[in-house]
Each structure stands twice: as C-alpha cells, then as structure tokens.
Amino acid sequence: xxxxxxxxxxxxxxxxxxxxxxxxxxxxxxxxxxxxxxxxxxxxxxxxxxxxxxxxxxxxxxxxxxxxxxxxxxxxxxxxxxxxxxxxxxxxxxxxxxxxxxxxxxxxxxxxxxxxxxxxxxxxxxxxxxxxxxxxxxxxxxxxxxxxxxxxxxxxxxxxxxxxxxxxxxxxxxxxxxxxxxxxxxxxxxxxxxxxxxxxxxxxxxxxxxxxxxxxxxxxxxxxxxxxxxxxxxxxxxxxxxxxxxxxxxxxxxxxxxxxxxxxxxxxxxxxxxxxxxxxxxxxxxxxxxxxxxxxxxxxxxxxxxxxxxxxxxxxxxxxxxxxxxxxxx
Ligand code: HEC
Ligand SMILES: [Cu+2]
Numbered sequence: 001x002x003x004x005x006x007x008x009x010x011x012x013x014x015x016x017x018x019x020x021x022x023x024x025x026x027x028x029x030x031x032x033x034x035x036x037x038x039x040x041x042x043x044x045x046x047x048x049x050x051x052x053x054x055x056x057x058x059x060x061x062x063x064x065x066x067x068x069x070x071x072x073x074x075x076x077x078x079x080x081x082x083x084x085x086x087x088x089x090x091x092x093x094x095x096x097x098x099x100x101x102x103x104x105x106x107x108x109x110x111x112x113x114x115x116x117x118x119x120x121x122x123x124x125x126x127x128x129x130x131x132x133x134x135x136x137x138x139x140x141x142x143x144x145x146x147x148x149x150x151x152x153x154x155x156x157x158x159x160x161x162x163x164x165x166x167x168x169x170x171x172x173x174x175x176x177x178x179x180x181x182x183x184x185x186x187x188x189x190x191x192x193x194x195x196x197x198x199x200x201x202x203x204x205x206x207x208x209x210x211x212x213x214x215x216x217x218x219x220x221x222x223x224x225x226x227x228x229x230x231x232x233x234x235x236x237x238x239x240x241x242x243x244x245x246x247x248x249x250x251x252x253x254x255x256x257x258x259x260x261x262x263x264x265x266x267x268x269x270x271x272x273x274x275x276x277x278x279x280x281x282x283x284x285x286x287x288x289x290x291x292x293x294x295x296x297x298x299x300x301x302x303x304x305x306x307x308x309x310x311x312x313x314x315x316x317x318x319x320x321x322x323x324x325x326x327x328x329x330x
Pocket of ligand 1: 122245246249250251252253254264268269270271272273279280283288289291292295296297299300301302304316
C-alpha cells in the first residue's frame, strides 16, 4: 500500500505549502479534484456522550484528506488502522490535532480512541469507508485462521468450558518456570518447533508430546521445557510495537503485566482474563488470536479485528505469551 501522511499541529501553518507542493507533485497526472485537500472535522466526546461525530466517513482511494480531531470534554487519543501505522497520541480537552493523508487501498478503516476515557471507552470508534474509483468497496475478507477454527468445530468462547476445568484440575499444582537447559536435555520431536504446530496446540499438548518422547521425566521438568519451547521464537522477535499496542489498548482491563488487574477490570461483565502460565496452559495461540480479533460476546472483551492487521494481532499473541512466561512474570 502507498500511504502519505503528515502530522502537524494546527499552529504550524508555515510548512503547509511545502507539504502541499510535495503532495501535488506526487499526484501529477491525477485528476485535479485529487489535489484539493478535503478537510473533515471530527468532534470527540466520551462514548456515553456520543463518541466521534461524525462517526462514519466516506472518502475516495487516493484522495487527500485532512482529519481534524477536536477533544471537547476529556483527554482522548486517536489512532487509525488497520495497517496505517497512524497514532496521533493524546488530544487534551480543547485541543485539536490533525493528520493529512491519502489512503490508496480501498477498504474499511477504523479510527479509535486508545486512551481510557470513560467506562464505555472502547466503544469510541469510527469508520472510514475508502471507495475505489467505481464508488465500490472491496468485499470484506474472511479471516482464514478464524475460518479454520470454525471448520474444526472449535468454539473460541468455550475454551474456558468444562473440558478446560477438568484439565486444569490435573495441572493446578504444576508451577511453570521456563527451563531452557531442560529443553536442551530432552528429545524434542521436530514438529513441536514448527510455527503451525505451535499456533494450533496448547502448552499441555507440548507437555504431553515431550512426555511421550522422554519417559520418566517429572511433570515440572516437562512443563519447564515446554515453556522454554514456547519462548524460543520470541527471544529474537521485536515486540516493541506489540507492547505499545498492549499498553494503550489492553492494559486498562488486563493489567500492565497481564494479571487481569487493570484499573477498569471491575467494570466488565466478565473478569478480564489473566495472562499467566497456568491460565493459558490450555490455550492455543490461534484461539487467543481469534478472541482478540472477534472479541468475547457479552463479556466486555472488545473486538480488535477492525483495528489491527493479522500480523499485529499475532505479535500481540506473542506478547501475551511473553507476559505469561517471560522473565517479568512472578
Ligand atoms: C474493556 C476491557 C477489556 C479490554 C480493553 C481488553 N480486554 Fe481482553 N478480555 C476482557 C474480558 C472481560 C475477557 C474475558 C472474557 C472472554 O474471554 O471473552 C477478555 C479475554 C481476553 C482473551 C481470552 C483469554 C483466554 O484465556 O481465553 C484474550 C486473548 C484477550 N482478552 C486479549 C486482549 C487484548 C490483546 C487486548 C488489547 C488489544 C484486550 N484483550 C483488551 C476484557 C478486555
Ligand atoms: Cu477513550
């Protein structure tokens, strides 16, 4: 995708013509209409007071648009996704921030608040329909990961269900401390190191597979090795962006270190899930991914599928494993 954007505080008007000249030069040969900046003013108040107004925008692919966001009540923060990498940061009460951009790929985009601003904060979202030249929107893509879970009959909401409770009882007393030395000492079937296997299996499955390949190890040793196996691909991964997404969009409920103890944790109909080794023992990464993208019906877990790209979502899943198993965990 080809994206141009310029973040500028309202007060800096001097650079405007330079910026416009650049935009126009990049657009040479395109229709005159495209050269004009289409300005859209968007007022922001808490979701209880109406959220974004207007909340639905229609623009043309390739059109240069300037969004001006104005906070009228409390501090908000605005990001636009998926895949645009746009985050305007905090907008204080009475302040206006703007962004000038042109989105070349038609589709449906979301602008959203990523600063906890009220109990209904996460509802503070708006939609940008980016039409192609024919005035049409491309059809929405299905998510192959969620489709595969559905096809396999895996209900992402019942992952906590009876089966889970029964299994957890067996493992409740196992403390899981990643043990790389133990992992190195064990026989590890190759398939356990493939990304596909890891995404579609839980830690308990890894423990069982290690058990089968290495008879007469203690459960604690096997669990430590499995946890180290889970962390292996994360050692070299750059999860800086995922950590920032988590801090802005998830920590208010799930807690900064994933203990389920964020400042808004008491406001949700169901308690926010803790991201600890024991809590995630039976969780498949693809189920966590699906839950993040689709949300938890009626539980208070918002859906993030219209905000983040699949890649950003996988990075968040990795980050959850780091919170659960990484060195920062108690
Ligand atoms: C408004 C509060 C709230 C916010 C914000 C929130 N969550 Fe949740 N989340 C919940 C609640 C409540 C649950 C438990 C209900 C459920 O599993 O559906 C949950 C469950 C989950 C689960 C399922 C865990 C499991 O063990 O099955 C995942 C994964 C998750 N959240 C990830 C995230 C991520 C990542 C973010 C940020 C991008 C986030 N959540 C933001 C409230 C929230
Ligand atoms: Cu907010």
